[in-house]
Amino acid sequence: MDTYDVIIIGTGAGGGTLARHLAPSGKRILLLERGDWLPRELENWLTEAVFVDNRYVTPDTWYDADGTPFQPGVHYFVGGATKLYGAALYRLRKEDFGELRHHDGVSPAWPIAYDELEPYYTLAEQLYHVHGARGEDPTEPPSSAPYPHPAVSHEPRIQQLADDLAAAGYRPFHAPCGIMLDESNPPFSTCIRCSTCDGFPCLVHAKSDADVLGVRPALEHPNVTLLTNAKVVRLDTNSEGTAVTEVVVERDGAEERFAGDVVVAACGAANTAKLLLQSASDTHPNGLANGSDQVGRNYMFHDSTAVLALSREENATAYQKTLGLNDFYFGSDDFDYPLGNVQMVGKSQAAMFRGERPQATRLAPEWTLERMARHAIDFWLSTEDLPRPENRVTVNDGKLTLAYTETNAEAKKRLYAKVKSMLGKLDMNPDHLIHRFAYMKNDIPIAGCAHQAGTCRFGTDAATSALDVNCKAHELDNLYVVDTSVFPSIGAVNPALTAMANSLRVGDHLLERLK
Ligand SMILES: Cc1cc2nc3c(=O)[nH]c(=O)nc-3n(C[C@H](O)[C@H](O)[C@H](O)COP(=O)(O)OP(=O)(O)OC[C@H]3O[C@@H](n4cnc5c(N)ncnc54)[C@H](O)[C@@H]3O)c2cc1C
Numbered sequence: 001m002d003t004y005d006v007i008i009i010g011t012g013a014g015g016g017t018l019a020r021h022l023a024p025s026g027k028r029i030l031l032l033e034r035g036d037w038l039p040r041e042l043e044n045w046l047t048e049a050v051f052v053d054n055r056y057v058t059p060d061t062w063y064d065a066d067g068t069p070f071q072p073g074v075h076y077f078v079g080g081a082t083k084l085y086g087a088a089l090y091r092l093r094k095e096d097f098g099e100l101r102h103h104d105g106v107s108p109a110w111p112i113a114y115d116e117l118e119p120y121y122t123l124a125e126q127l128y129h130v131h132g133a134r135g136e137d138p139t140e141p142p143s144s145a146p147y148p149h150p151a152v153s154h155e156p157r158i159q160q161l162a163d164d165l166a167a168a169g170y171r172p173f174h175a176p177c178g179i180m181l182d183e184s185n186p187p188f189s190t191c192i193r194c195s196t197c198d199g200f201p202c203l204v205h206a207k208s209d210a211d212v213l214g215v216r217p218a219l220e221h222p223n224v225t226l227l228t229n230a231k232v233v234r235l236d237t238n239s240e241g242t243a244v245t246e247v248v249v250e251r252d253g254a255e256e257r258f259a260g261d262v263v264v265a266a267c268g269a270a271n272t273a274k275l276l277l278q279s280a281s282d283t284h285p286n287g288l289a290n291g292s293d294q295v296g297r298n299y300m301f302h303d304s305t306a307v308l309a310l311s312r313e314e315n316a317t318a319y320q321k322t323l324g325l326n327d328f329y330f331g332s333d334d335f336d337y338p339l340g341n342v343q344m345v346g347k348s349q350a351a352m353f354r355g356e357r358p359q360a361t362r363l364a365p366e367w368t369l370e371r372m373a374r375h376a377i378d379f380w381l382s383t384e385d386l387p388r389p390e391n392r393v394t395v396n397d398g399k400l401t402l403a404y405t406e407t408n409a410e411a412k413k414r415l416y417a418k419v420k421s422m423l424g425k426l427d428m429n430p431d432h433l434i435h436r437f438a439y440m441k442n443d444i445p446i447a448g449c450a451h452q453a454g455t456c457r458f459g460t461d462a463a464t465s466a467l468d469v470n471c472k473a474h475e476l477d478n479l480y481v482v483d484t485s486v487f488p489s490i491g492a493v494n495p496a497l498t499a500m501a502n503s504l505r506v507g508d509h510l511l512e513r514l515k
Pocket residue numbers: 009010011012013014015032033034035073075076077078079080081082084085086087088089090198199230231232233266267268269271272275449450451452482483484485494495496497499
């Protein structure tokens with residue numbers, strides 16, 4: 001059996017980032033990824049292929065609490081979900097690391113303060129080429145360095161939106177974007193600033209994803225090995241149950257086994273929980289590292305809504321994701337609890353609306369779908385989802401079940417109402433704020449699990465968390481987790497940069513440990 005210093009399972013925001021951080025150490029590192037390289041093909045940028053045919057979504061079947069099957073919106077490739085993500089790379093707010101009272105309950109504190117993660121946020125912003133402007137976002141946490149790249153400029157209609165918002169008394173800001181765009185030197189810019197970014201793979205590898213900026217740089221080191229199409233199905237331990245001794249992989253229809261001094265799970269929140277739960281044994285009867293009964297619980301995924309407003313003038317924007325609004329992040333004048341974050345989502349295209357005709361035409365009967373797409377200005381509204389123990393992943397006979405009940409519906413409704421109430425002042429049709437199900441890939445709410453988190457939270461108390469402060473399993477000496485499953489709470493901004501930063505923090509701990 002091949003033996004490594006470190007085995008990393010999953011190559012997304014958590015695993016890919018960790019691989020890059022550990023690679024220069026010279027340690028023998030094995031990356032196990034169940035997916036393949038995402039093919040570079042014209043379909044990367046074809047709206048129908050990506051949004052209607054779901055070309056890059058796994059055919060996996062999961063089940064809801066009633067046993068109803070659904071196709072989850074997850075992506076198994078080198079780079080994981082970041083191959084398709086919108087690359088809005090936000091830091092959590094400083095306050096998100098403390099306890100925050102919400103309409104539906106408490107968002108629990110993290111076991112580390114913002115200040116402990118801050119240097120790693122800075123490093124993650126550098127590794128992932130984040131473009132932004134400090135000092136504009138009123139809720140922005142303190143930072144030790146400027147953004148490594150200037151903010152991506154607004155195109156004219158979005159600049160007008162920013163001006164109109166400011167004139168109405170709001171504080172819009174340039175959103176942090178992970179794209180390798182050099183506006184000062186367009187002929188040499190890797191990114192061409194196109195309209196097929198958010199939710200699409202990047203055909204020219206200019207998106208700051210964990211394949212291009214995590215795994216590939218790691219593989220430049222001869223001590224790093226990647227196996228694709230290598231699905232980890234089980235972790236076996238020594239007879240005392242104190243250390244993982246074998247990582248069991250299904251590859252090309254056969255079983256292979258690998259050993260690592262350190263084993264790191266980074267399969268994404270649902271799949272990391274699944275792996276630990278299906279690794280139950282005599283010494284870990286409830287699943288690996290699950291003496292606390294926390295593994296699989298506290299699943300969160302953001303109460304997000306993609307909506308479009310209809311601009312009076314046409315909106316010719318190509319890359320729309322340049323603006324954010326956090327004025328309601330912690331509440332509003334008529335609501336004492338947090339509402340959430342408002343940002344832009346990739347520009348609507350008529351082909352995305354296929355299947356949405358009934359709803360769209362009911363709300364705007366005089367509009368054709370093509371005309372709607374031309375006038376659309378698209379927003380992404382996110383309210384924090386609270387961790388509930390009953391919202392959980394369980395595994396029976398290898399089948400993943402996701403039991404989920406929405407939290408914070410009142411705050412979500414109010415955030416939508418706030419945005420709708422602004423439209424008249426923003427040169428948009430005041431009556432229409434239309435839901436865009438296509439972006440969510442599916443109108444079954446739990447299937448839109450892009451922002452999945454929780455299921456394996458870290459903490460100081462082994463009775464209420466699965467992992468310790470270094471994201472090592474309380475009950476095992478050599479098992480770590482570095483994906484979004486470690487989040488004790490999710491905040492209302494996008495999760496990837498936090499997963500990357502935390503992975504770098506755990507990486508520093510591992511470098512010390514492996515010395
Ligand atoms: C369409 C879309 C848009 C998004 N937009 C944004 C955004 O703008 N900003 C943002 O911050 N976040 C965004 N996200 C979310 C972001 O991509 C995720 O939060 C982030 O990638 C999670 O990182 P992770 O390491 O937890 O999991 P992932 O990145 O999903 O990586 C998990 C990896 O593990 C692999 N894997 C799973 N099971 C196994 C197994 N058993 N064996 C081996 N390998 C396995 C998977 O194939 C995958 O490569 C978006 C997501 C999607 C889908």
